[in-house]
Amino acid sequence: MEHIVRGERVFLRAFERTDAETYRRWRADAGPMDLAGYPDRAPLSLVQVEQRIERITSDQGKDLFTFLICLLDDERPIGEVSLFEVDRLNGSAMLGIFIGESNEWGKGYGTDAVNALVDFAFAELRVERVGLNVWTENxxxxxxxxxxxxxxxxxxxxxxxxxxxxxxxxxxxxLRDEWRALPRHGTSVRPHAR
Ligand SMILES: CC(C)(COP(=O)(O)OP(=O)(O)OC[C@H]1O[C@@H](n2cnc3c(N)ncnc32)[C@H](O)[C@@H]1OP(=O)(O)O)[C@@H](O)C(=O)NCCC(=O)NCCS
Structure with missing residues (x-):
């Protein structure tokens, strides 16, 4: 299947209700949660995760785009990435990422997912700026x-x-001009990188 939002080794897809247990497990793991930027760092129950999926599903495309990061090889979900505070007037958005499967850290998937999401932000949403906050210890x-x-x-x-x-x-x-000048755009022509 050709995926709409894809990187080199991952693709991004919307949440389904059936992802609830996987996501509950990620949010209960202290390793990734210590570094993630969620305001609520307490574990979530399955009911809370189901409510969260309902909420992000109904808000999807308004000022929020939340996706599961899945491996292209076997379609296995490994984490979540999102654009939030999408401001269409000023052309800005914030980015957050959380790879819940900590044994998949350090393999380049995070960078790949960020690349795919910023391609989506600049090429599809036509934003000017993607921002993020990261703790200095991360x-x-x-x-x-x-x-x-x-x-x-x-x-x-x-x-x-x-x-x-x-x-x-x-x-x-x-910023958009910096994104356009990235070396990866000189070597591969992908739909989102035009
Ligand atoms: C942060 C996160 C998204 C990064 O994704 P990832 O797939 O692990 O990252 P990548 O493999 O693409 O890149 C990690 C880079 O950091 C480097 N790195 C890892 N640990 C490091 C350390 N202690 N010191 C210096 N560099 C380090 C890696 O070597 C790699 O760089 P390289 O390719 O130049 O060698 C992921 O680790 C994650 O979700 N962590 C938990 C939640 C989190 O921190 N979210 C972000 C909140 S702002």
Whole structure:
């Protein structure tokens, strides 16, 4: 099947109700949750996850696009990626990503999913800017975003309270002209990269 939003090794698809148990398991895992940017870091029950899927399904395409990241090889879901605060007047959106299957970290899937989502944002939604916040301790996350072309534009001091202390957040962004100039666009012509 040719997927609408696809990277080199992953594709992005909408949530289905049948994804609830997989997502519940991810959200109960302290490893990924320690680094993720969710305001609610408590585990979610299956009922809460089902309600969340209902909510993101009904909001999909308004100011939110949330997708499951699936491997092209076997269609297995490994995480979630989303554009939120999509502002069509100013042409901006925020990006968040969470690979719940922590044994799949460090294999390039995160960068691939971010690339696919920013291609979607710039080529389909015609935004000018994609921004994100990442905790300064999340070295893997920052590296993945840098590989996708994001640049550090500021630091939010004491932006997060966790485990009894404050940490800083980095604001990063990618602008349309920077996205267009990415080296990967010079070598492969994909529908979203035109
Ligand atoms: C952050 C996340 C999306 C990145 O996805 P990923 O598939 O693991 O990342 P990638 O494999 O594409 O890239 C990771 C890069 O970080 C590097 N890296 C990993 N650990 C590192 C460390 N301790 N120091 C320096 N670099 C590190 C890797 O080597 C790789 O860079 P390289 O390709 O130049 O070698 C994923 O790890 C994740 O979901 N983590 C938990 C939740 C989270 O942090 N979400 C983001 C919140 S802002």
């Amino acid at each position: 070295v893997r996350g920052m590296r993945a975003y840098e590989k996708a072309g994001f640049v550090h534009e500021g630091t939010l001091r004491h932006d997060r309270y966790e485990h009894g202390r404050f940490t800083d957040g980095h604001v990063m962004s990618l």
